[in-house]
Amino acid sequence: MEQQQEIFHTDTSELELLINSVDDIADDNVRQRWPSTLQSLSEVLNCELKRANINNPHLADKLTIALGYYFGGRDIYIPTGNKLKLALRNIAIWREFNGRNIEQLAARYQLTERQITQVVKEQRQAEMQRRQRSLF
Template sequence: MSDDQLDLLPTHTAELEQLLETQRQLRPDEREDFTVRWPATLQSLCEVLRVTLDAEKVENSKHLSEAMAIALSSYLGGRDLYMPNGARLKTALRDIRIWREFKGNNLEQLAREHGLTERRISEIVAEQRSAFIARKQRKLF
């Protein structure tokens, strides 16, 4: 890590590295006892990370998710933190999916599938077409 990145961590980097090293060396019985005593929010975070890593077929996802939860807890722990629900991210990904599914003659079908009006599907297609063209034109110059 660069010095700039290390400045982001509220605890000394050596402390975090020591925590992660200890976590790596836990025996299975110690690991189970350790994680079961975590606060529910941290356990949930760890599980979300594990499921995400599993979906990406990352090996050792259980240990990696625990390490990431520890690192995030070290960095964010104790802060009053607002976590957005991701509505804009979900909408952006939905719009990309609509663009990919658009065939030119399936506005009605897409509207039904996504619970939107045909007019909104047309707007999304136009927005995505503009973004697609902008990305392609950037490569030309």
């Protein structure tokens, strides 16, 4: 958590200049000169923005630049595949849980009632950790 706060306490004037310059210089030729990871990230963001009916021609590039600025050079882990699906499923179960619907959730998510109870327990603990400060 401290590391993330440190990221956003940096002077953002340099980032603002980079992002504002995108409208002036952005075209496919500029993007082709980016490192391949940034090209791929920009393309993924662009596709998702289009799917969400967000029609801002340079928004994906601006988001890519911001991510590169804050996270560039860092080793970050982005869960994929099953870990991501399970995390999203568990969050959905927690949001739908009302204290009396374990059986319905088990049927809906094709899990046992014991598994649903475990997911609820883990999500409750995660929620408590988010809301309460650690004493140590």
